[in-house]
Amino acid sequence: MRTQLDLTLQLALGVPLMAIKGTAASEVERAYARARELCQLLGETFQLFPVLSGLRTVYFVRGESQKARELAEQCLTLAQSLQDPGLLLLAHRVLGQTLFSLGELATAQANFEQAITLYDPHQHHSLTFLYYGQDPGVFCFSFTALPLWFLGYPDQALKRSQTALALAQKLSHPHSVAFALGLAAHLHQLRREGQAAQEQAEAGITLATEQGFPQLLALGTFLRGWALAEQGQEEESIAQMCRGLASYRATGAEVLGSYYLSLLADVYGKVGQAEEGLVALAEAWATVNKNAEHFYEAEMYRLKGTLTLQEANQKAKGKRQKSKVETNPQSLTPNPQGEVEQEAEGYFLKAIEIARKQQAKSLELRAVVSLSRLWQQQGKQIEAHDMLSEVYNWFTEGFDTKDLQEAKALLEELRH
Numbered sequence: 001m002r003t004q005l006d007l008t009l010q011l012a013l014g015v016p017l018m019a020i021k022g023t024a025a026s027e028v029e030r031a032y033a034r035a036r037e038l039c040q041l042l043g044e045t046f047q048l049f050p051v052l053s054g055l056r057t058v059y060f061v062r063g064e065s066q067k068a069r070e071l072a073e074q075c076l077t078l079a080q081s082l083q084d085p086g087l088l089l090l091a092h093r094v095l096g097q098t099l100f101s102l103g104e105l106a107t108a109q110a111n112f113e114q115a116i117t118l119y120d121p122h123q124h125h126s127l128t129f130l131y132y133g134q135d136p137g138v139f140c141f142s143f144t145a146l147p148l149w150f151l152g153y154p155d156q157a158l159k160r161s162q163t164a165l166a167l168a169q170k171l172s173h174p175h176s177v178a179f180a181l182g183l184a185a186h187l188h189q190l191r192r193e194g195q196a197a198q199e200q201a202e203a204g205i206t207l208a209t210e211q212g213f214p215q216l217l218a219l220g221t222f223l224r225g226w227a228l229a230e231q232g233q234e235e236e237s238i239a240q241m242c243r244g245l246a247s248y249r250a251t252g253a254e255v256l257g258s259y260y261l262s263l264l265a266d267v268y269g270k271v272g273q274a275e276e277g278l279v280a281l282a283e284a285w286a287t288v289n290k291n292a293e294h295f296y297e298a299e300m301y302r303l304k305g306t307l308t309l310q311e312a313n314q315k316a317k318g319k320r321q322k323s324k325v326e327t328n329p330q331s332l333t334p335n336p337q338g339e340v341e342q343e344a345e346g347y348f349l350k351a352i353e354i355a356r357k358q359q360a361k362s363l364e365l366r367a368v369v370s371l372s373r374l375w376q377q378q379g380k381q382i383e384a385h386d387m388l389s390e391v392y393n394w395f396t397e398g399f400d401t402k403d404l405q406e407a408k409a410l411l412e413e414l415r416h
Helices: 002-021 026-042 048-061 065-082 085-102 105-118 121-129 136-150 154-171 174-190 194-211 214-230 234-250 257-270 274-291 297-323 339-358 361-377 381-394 402-415
Strands: none
Touching: 002 026, 002 048, 026 048, 048 065, 048 085, 065 085, 085 105, 085 121, 085 136, 105 136, 121 136, 121 154, 136 154, 136 174, 136 361, 154 174, 174 194, 174 214, 194 214, 214 234, 214 257, 234 257, 257 274, 257 297, 274 297, 297 339, 297 361, 339 361, 361 381, 361 402, 381 402
């Protein structure tokens, strides 16, 4: 009897601790680890599911992707053996989220679709209080927007995000609303919509501050910082992004770290600090290598190429200003030549290769645009046009997004 009560208590502690302390907090891990021991003592199987899924969430947010995947797969196996629709919904949810981080985008999306098919708000909202602290439908609609965008469906992604926000507001569950706002801000970032990202991030910050959700507050601060950069306030942006990232890490969280550091690197580039951008990007690579977090890897290679070119340009400009004598006009052109361009081209081609392997059409488009611009400068307009038109013509939606608008404009330039 006492053992069963202890198990009930540990399970009851898990979700509130996630919200108050942060999902990756040691207190959360202790609660679920103790619950796992108790399940083994009792021979309990049904209550083992929230234990496994809780531990999976801890490891996932800490960036320990392989551990998280193993536990997610155990969740699915257990849910299938119990033939419980609610547990199957949650199992597909945790597996989808984990596979997304690993860069297995299409499989992640398929798992989210299965979860959404199983979801019934009347039956499954009660699972919110046993698992993760967000309504499972809100979570799945919110998170599935991310792989949808990567796979090349920005408009479908936006519709899913809007569905999640509407559902969260209808349920009036604060943590679900804050989560939906945070994921909506992430999606608007991917779509490069600064004002919309700022609006969602600030709404999330307000709610997270009122309710005491430190992890969501940190991410809101970071994304608001990125949004400011997109709207021309770069210096203030970097300070907010660094502050938000530090607060996020203080909760013990590492997941999506490569993505956040890549955004910071990009903003450094925008303010003319390519060297600092490359430092941030190097830290992002360390995160990928440590945590097997591959979903943003293609964009990281693209950014490496862009920042490498920019750094070379800045150094060449500095030399011109220092010497004030142009003895070799070819070496003093704004665009770096020779080895630097070849190095950058290699990064762009690697980005394209990874994006194609992951079926990440949105990242493939960005990388092809960057490569096409380089080839345009080198006089390879025909090759650039052919490669860019192929990926651009694949898209069937999202033509109002910046990525597709810029690709279309570049195609027009390459035709002349």
